[in-house]
Amino acid sequence: MSSEAKPLSGLRVLIPRGGTWGDLVSMALREQGAHTVISPLVDFAHTSEEEKLVAALKDLEAGRFDWLTATSSTVADVLKHHNAVIPPDTQVALVGEATEVAFRDAGYPITRTPSDENSTQALLEEWDEIDTGEVLKVLTLRSDVAIPVLTEGLISRGHDVTPVLAFRTVGVPASVHTIEDIESGRINVLLVASAKIAQEVAAQFPNLPEDTIVACVGVNTLEAAAAVGLPDDASDPSHPDYAKKRAVIETVESVIDQSDMLD
Known part of the structure; x- marks a missing residue:
């Protein structure tokens, strides 16, 4: 599949966890054409x-x-x-x-x-x-x-x-470089993969650009994101970024279930 044909071609996605989890998710997203930035917002x-x-x-x-x-x-x-x-x-x-x-x-x-x-x-x-x-x-x-x-x-x-x-699980401050990339819109997608990450995203990035896609993996994460006021515009099928958001979520779910957020 050429890079032009890949569903996430050109998107820069923030991966909010490091370690084996971050590496697997990053690899899966890159295979779909995304550019990934691993910047842990949580640690253990x-x-x-x-x-x-x-x-x-x-x-x-x-x-x-x-x-x-x-x-x-x-x-x-x-x-x-x-x-x-x-x-x-x-x-x-x-x-x-x-x-x-x-x-x-x-x-x-x-x-x-x-x-x-x-x-x-x-x-x-x-x-x-x-x-x-x-x-x-x-x-x-x-x-x-x-x-x-x-x-x-x-x-x-x-x-x-x-x-x-x-x-x-504890929060980790994002680097100044990551904050600048997010606030300037150079990062197109924020991957939110747990309730704790949702809390950190809301607290650390209060001024998200309107076109930043917030991709929440899992029902519990989605509920937590809504509770802290994270935007969810691209979840509407009529939204121009809907297909990209679904592609990010489905790619992540193909390698990482919500299991390590459950038990």
Whole structure:
């Protein structure tokens, strides 16, 4: 496909997260013709449940869990930071391409991922072992801002779940250069991929140019963006930028589900 024929040709898109997530999203958008600028507006900090996390990781190493779950690539970083050991008999269920890449790069095993739609709900529907009637001991590791869809799904099925906040999501100030690029309109699209990112965009860029496209991924993100007053003009099919906005969102969703914003 020539660059002229690509749906995002000529667009400059701000990628608001770094790491494996940012690299995968950036690559996917570039393949569709976009120019990407990775400028993290969020980062990850030590959990407020450090003692609980350390105790859970000791139990993990001792083989007291049947399963470990993660839906964020950052969980792999947390495990590496703590030199965590996943014993051979403990199985690992993951959601999200970035999560899989991070676990693989860290040398951790992967037992189960959704086969088709890469989402938390798809994992729950396809995870045969959780519907046998056997009560499983499961350690779920997630962010402090994540909605515990996977945790609650396992608890509702009667399993013995230990949910632990593995890390906190915190805001990061954009660079002066990034602010100038946004306020001047040199960045055409702001990718908003979580409620926290929506809050940071609203707080850090109060004077967005009228033609800047704000592309929100996920219903929860869209609701959070509306709550903080981010514009949503291009969501109207009659808007001239509607097709570009949908192309950005669909491209992002093709590689990154909302999973690491959920659990």
